[in-house]
Amino acid sequence: MNLINLPKTLTPIASIIAILIFCADVSGQDDLLSELQQSKKPEKEYTSASFKGTRVVNGHSIETKRSGELEFIISHRFGRINSGAYNLWGLDDAFIRIGLEYGVTDKLGIGVGRSSFNKIFDGYLKYKVLQQSSGPGSFPFTLTAFVSTNIQTVPKADTDPSIDFADRVTGNYQLLVARKINPQLTIQISPTLVHINTVDGSVADNDQFALGISGRQKITKSVSLNAEYFLRLNRHENTPYYNSLGLGIDIETGGHVFQLIFSNSQGVIERTLVTETAGQFFDGDIHFGFNITRTFQLKK
């Protein structure tokens, strides 16, 4: 009987422990639910719904559309609020971007759009490289890589034949890093590179780096307040442009997200947003605008 080899003095203690285990088991028998809870293995869960939309304010969020989802997005930006009653506080001068984004997989999104501001066509790819998760093997943030290209079609080729196609092209590269800190609050940082093929060297560089800082705070289940700032890291000393600041309110109803926006930027794509923001927010050069999105499930 050397099954359990304990020093003699410990044996009474061991039997007390055994009795305790036994008692615990008897009560556990009555409580099936806690027995179940104990048998449950913790699982890794991916964090979802860090942002309501694919845009925080003007710039992209880490969110992509899921496989088979198509998003139709209309971004409308009015003129400056401080342009006076004659312009109906900016409502007379509106720019619009019409775009589509499709989820090829749950991680890979592809999008196209056309902005009336400088008549720019854009196309982009978004890929969720890493996903925030909880449970075993958890990961603290989501990383989405974003690449886009813009083709500015102003001025028309006929009117200025000296401009080559290459002069019209811009490439934008972003790493979107976000952490959903709690169900209400998400913070994102977005290191950004905008490469403009052809610039006026006296006021701008070809490669412009910026750091986007943005976040959202939900105030109800369907409404959140958003903010976004792009800090240009190597701004040209003679630049006539300002850093972009945007404030927004997201309202979500079923398949729609409405985003009401106040920003000193009138463009909504990275080039115009990060490097060509002409307004000074605190002087009142604020553009009111909205994004309206509708998501369609095309494939199951």
Add this chain to the structure above:
Amino acid sequence: MRIILILFFTTVSLNVTGQKYNLDVSLVSFYSYSVIEDISAENSESLGLIDLSTNRVAFIVPIIKFKFKKKLMQEHFNEKYMESELYPQATFQGTMVGFDSDALGKQDVSASGKLTIHGISQDVSLTGGIQNISDQIVNLSSEFKVKLEDYEIEIPQLLWQNIAEEIEVKVEFTFKLVK
């Protein structure tokens, strides 16, 4: 003393086996009928235990494992209605009445106990059918209604017409004897 110890451990292990059946195959589904669109979802990742010596039954339904046809709907279900990050599971624990574990064939039973959804517990009595398929396998099925208000599941105003205030839940469980 060692013999007593061994006796204790033997009793403990007898307790564990006993008459307990573990949930093997599960399907929990719900339907919500409305004018605009019917909403439905299925979940096959529940956990459950049934003890035929005491007629007690318990199950856990992980909310995040409900699968919808529309993924956006699934996200809204978790984020806005069920608040799954705060309340990751729905649970039931109760005692079955009217079950004769020796009889064969399908029997009507009711189980009264606590249903917890969205962090709110309510005393309920669920009715359903139970069947001894063999001495190893027990089938349990139930259909019941969940009133969203009872569990403080709020529907945002703008969406009220999209979601019924009462949800029909269907449960189909196959339990296997724990060896």
